[in-house]
Amino acid sequence: MNPATAPDTGDPGSPRSSRVALGARGRIHRTVLAVTATALLAMGCAPHMPSTSPAPPVPRPAGPEEPTRDDVEAWLDGTLPAALEAEGIAGATVSVVADGEILTSRGYGYSETGTGYEYGETAAGDVVATPVDPEENLFQVGELSEPVTATAAMLLVESGELDLDTDVTEYLDFAPPSSFDTPVTLRHLLTHTGGYEERYRGRTLLDDGEVDLRARLTTDPPEQVHEPGTVPSRSEYGYALVGHIIERVTGDTFEDHVRENVLDPIGMADSDFHQDTLYDGDTRPSDGYETDDSRPTWFEGSASAPSGALSTTAVDMARFMLALLEDGEGPGPLSSETLDLMRGPGLDADTLGTLAEGPRATLGLLEEDRGGRRILGYDGDSAFFHSRIRLHPDEGTGIFVSLNSNGHDEYSAARVLDAVTEGFTDRYLPAGEEDGEDAEDISISPTREEHAAMAEGRYVSSRSSYSTFLAVRDLFEQTRVTARPDGTIVVSPDPTTGAPAAYEEIEPWVWREMEGDRTLVMRADDREVRDLGFGAALTMTRVDTVREAPTALTVLGVSLAILLLAALSWPISALVRRSLKGEPRARDGRTARVLTRGAVVCALAATALWAWIVPEATGTWDVAWSLIRSAQGFTLLGALGVLPAAVSLVRAPRARERWFRVLAGAVVLAALVGFAWSAAVSGVMAWDITY
Numbered sequence: 001m002n003p004a005t006a007p008d009t010g011d012p013g014s015p016r017s018s019r020v021a022l023g024a025r026g027r028i029h030r031t032v033l034a035v036t037a038t039a040l041l042a043m044g045c046a047p048h049m050p051s052t053s054p055a056p057p058v059p060r061p062a063g064p065e066e067p068t069r070d071d072v073e074a075w076l077d078g079t080l081p082a083a084l085e086a087e088g089i090a091g092a093t094v095s096v097v098a099d100g101e102i103l104t105s106r107g108y109g110y111s112e113t114g115t116g117y118e119y120g121e122t123a124a125g126d127v128v129a130t131p132v133d134p135e136e137n138l139f140q141v142g143e144l145s146e147p148v149t150a151t152a153a154m155l156l157v158e159s160g161e162l163d164l165d166t167d168v169t170e171y172l173d174f175a176p177p178s179s180f181d182t183p184v185t186l187r188h189l190l191t192h193t194g195g196y197e198e199r200y201r202g203r204t205l206l207d208d209g210e211v212d213l214r215a216r217l218t219t220d221p222p223e224q225v226h227e228p229g230t231v232p233s234r235s236e237y238g239y240a241l242v243g244h245i246i247e248r249v250t251g252d253t254f255e256d257h258v259r260e261n262v263l264d265p266i267g268m269a270d271s272d273f274h275q276d277t278l279y280d281g282d283t284r285p286s287d288g289y290e291t292d293d294s295r296p297t298w299f300e301g302s303a304s305a306p307s308g309a310l311s312t313t314a315v316d317m318a319r320f321m322l323a324l325l326e327d328g329e330g331p332g333p334l335s336s337e338t339l340d341l342m343r344g345p346g347l348d349a350d351t352l353g354t355l356a357e358g359p360r361a362t363l364g365l366l367e368e369d370r371g372g373r374r375i376l377g378y379d380g381d382s383a384f385f386h387s388r389i390r391l392h393p394d395e396g397t398g399i400f401v402s403l404n405s406n407g408h409d410e411y412s413a414a415r416v417l418d419a420v421t422e423g424f425t426d427r428y429l430p431a432g433e434e435d436g437e438d439a440e441d442i443s444i445s446p447t448r449e450e451h452a453a454m455a456e457g458r459y460v461s462s463r464s465s466y467s468t469f470l471a472v473r474d475l476f477e478q479t480r481v482t483a484r485p486d487g488t489i490v491v492s493p494d495p496t497t498g499a500p501a502a503y504e505e506i507e508p509w510v511w512r513e514m515e516g517d518r519t520l521v522m523r524a525d526d527r528e529v530r531d532l533g534f535g536a537a538l539t540m541t542r543v544d545t546v547r548e549a550p551t552a553l554t555v556l557g558v559s560l561a562i563l564l565l566a567a568l569s570w571p572i573s574a575l576v577r578r579s580l581k582g583e584p585r586a587r588d589g590r591t592a593r594v595l596t597r598g599a600v601v602c603a604l605a606a607t608a609l610w611a612w613i614v615p616e617a618t619g620t621w622d623v624a625w626s627l628i629r630s631a632q633g634f635t636l637l638g639a640l641g642v643l644p645a646a647v648s649l650v651r652a653p654r655a656r657e658r659w660f661r662v663l664a665g666a667v668v669l670a671a672l673v674g675f676a677w678s679a680a681v682s683g684v685m686a687w688d689i690t691y
Helices: 022-041 069-087 142-159 185-190 212-218 237-248 254-266 314-325 336-343 349-357 412-428 448-455 469-475 548-578 590-617 625-640 642-654 659-682
Strands: 093-099 103-111 136-142 366-370 373-381 386-392 397-403 457-461 479-483 490-491 499-508 510-513 517-524 529-535 538-544
Touching: 069 093, 069 103, 069 412, 093 136, 093 314, 093 412, 103 314, 142 185, 142 237, 142 254, 142 373, 185 237, 212 314, 237 254, 254 314, 314 336, 314 386, 314 397, 314 469, 349 517, 366 412, 373 412, 386 412, 397 412, 412 490, 448 479, 448 499, 448 517, 448 529, 457 510, 469 548, 469 590, 479 529, 479 548, 548 590, 548 659, 590 625, 590 642, 590 659, 625 642, 625 659, 642 659
Parallel strands: none
Antiparallel strands: 093 103, 093 397, 366 373, 373 386, 386 397, 457 479, 457 538, 479 490, 490 499, 499 510, 510 517, 517 529, 529 538
C-alpha cells in the first residue's frame, strides 16, 4: 500500500454507489455458529479461554528526542503500509501535532478500493481505486464525537449557562431513568458515570438522515443500574443526554450549535455532525470495509449524534488536538482555565473509592499511562471505522489515526491502532529516569497475597445489558482472575487486549502489568473484590456465583446435549419397535409423554432462536419484537416441560415401565430442570424486550 498525501490524491468526486456489506453479515453468522456450537456441544465446559501464559514484553525502539516532520513521516511510512496489509485494512488517515502546529497529515491505502463492484448498477470499470487523502476524505469516528460534544458543553459551563454539579433534570423536560437517590449531574455524564446500562436497538442509522434526539432519549431508555459517580462505563445514552441538554439551554439543534461554537472557531470546516449533507460538499466520505478485499458497505450513521455522528478529516482532527493542547492560546474557543478543568480528573475517591488510584475520566477525555507518561485520549468505533486520538499535554504533542476497515479478525484494527499510537509514544516519548522506575525498583505491596485471593473470580463488563434478554451474553464474555502462589494474578482474557496478562500489586489495590504498561485497580468490600478498573471508562464487575460460566454453561451444555439426544432417540426407537414388531407402549400416560417430547423440541428450538437473535441484536440490524417473543415462548414451553416429565416419571413404576425407560425419563426430567434453571439465570425471559 502506498502512502498518499493531499497533493497526490486523485479526484474523489465520483457519485456515491449502492453498497452491500456481505463481510459484516458473514462475521455475524460466524458468531451465530459459534454460540450455537457452544450451547449445544459444550458438555460442562466454560467458554474456551486463551492460555494463561502472558505475552512476552514488546521491545521499544529508540527514536529522536523530539518528533520532527521528516522522522515522523518516515516512521509512519515504515509502519502503517505493512500493518494495513498484514491485518487486511483498506485505508488509514493520520495526523500528528507538536509545538503548536500540524507536524504532518498522511493517508495510507484507499478510501475506495475499486473492488467488489461486479454487481448492480455500478460496473467494476467505472470505479477507480482512490488513495486516502487526509485533507479531503471524511472518516466516521464514532465515539470520538464525544470529546467534541464535551467541548461544547464546557463552553456553556464557562459562560455560566450550565453547572457541572446540578441535577440534569433541571435542564430537561423529561426525567431520565433513575434507580438511586443520587441525582445525575453533567459531571457524571461527561465522565461516563451516569450509571446507565447498554442499549443496542435503534442506535445505528442506516441512511443519511437525521434523528430526533429527544425521541431517541425518551423511547425505551436504558435502566440505571449503577449509582451515579461510582462505576465508570462508556455510555452512549449519557452523551446523548449531554447533547440534548445543549439543545435545551441554547435553543439550537445540537448539530448547528456545535458547528457555530466549536467546529468553525477551531477551523474544522470539513467536519460535521449532520448526517444528511455528507455528500454535498467538496470532501469525500471514505467507504467502509470488512476487509481490504471485500465490497464497500452501506452508510452507517448514528442515531445519537452527540455520541457518534461526527465525520471528520485527519487535518481537522489535528486542529482539534491543538485546541485541546494550547492552553487557550491556540485555535480553540476554550479559556486556559476551562482547558485545565477539562484535562484534569473529573471525579475523585469520594465516589470512586480506590478506583480513583488508576486512570480516570476527565471532563471529556480519558486518562491512560504508558511508561510513566500521562496520556489523554479517546477511542471511537462504528461497524467498520476505528479511530483513536492520543494527547501528551505535558509535551504538547498528539496523534490521530482512523481506519476504514475491520480487518481479518476482531482485534486487527486494535493491533494497527496500537502500532501507531503506542509506537509513537515509545519512539518519541519513551520513559526515562524522571518518568518511571525500572521494574526491579518498584516495591511490591505486602498485601498482594491477601488481595490476590480476594480478587479471584469472574467478572463482566459494566457496559452490559443487565435488565434485558441480552444479559445472556455475560455468560459467554467473562474475564477470570486467578491468584498465583507468589501473590501475582493472571487475568484471562485481559479485556483490553483479549489475551491473558499477569499483574503484580505495587501498592494496595493498584496492580501493574508485569510484561507491559497497563494499570489495574481494584475496589473491594470486606470480603472480596467487587470491581476491577482496567481504564478510565472500563470497569469489570464481579459475577454472581450462579452466573459464573463454569456453572451456568455446564448446566446449559449438559442439559441441551441430553435433550438433543432424547429428541433424536425417540423416532429411532419407534422405528425399531415397528420393524421388530415389538410390544407398543401402554396408552396410560401417553399425554404426559407427548407433552414432554413437545417441551424438548421447544427447548431446542428456543436455543437455536436465541443463538441467532443475540448476535443479531448487538449488530447493525434490529430484531423483530415478534421473533424475541417467539423465542421466549419456546423457552417457556420448554421449561414447563418439567411438569409432564415429572408426571411421567412418577407413573412409570406403576405402569411397570422397563428400567431403562424409567432411567431415561429421569435423565430427561433433570435436563428440563437444567434448561429451566438456565433460562431463569440467563435473563432471556426478561418481560421488557427492549434492548
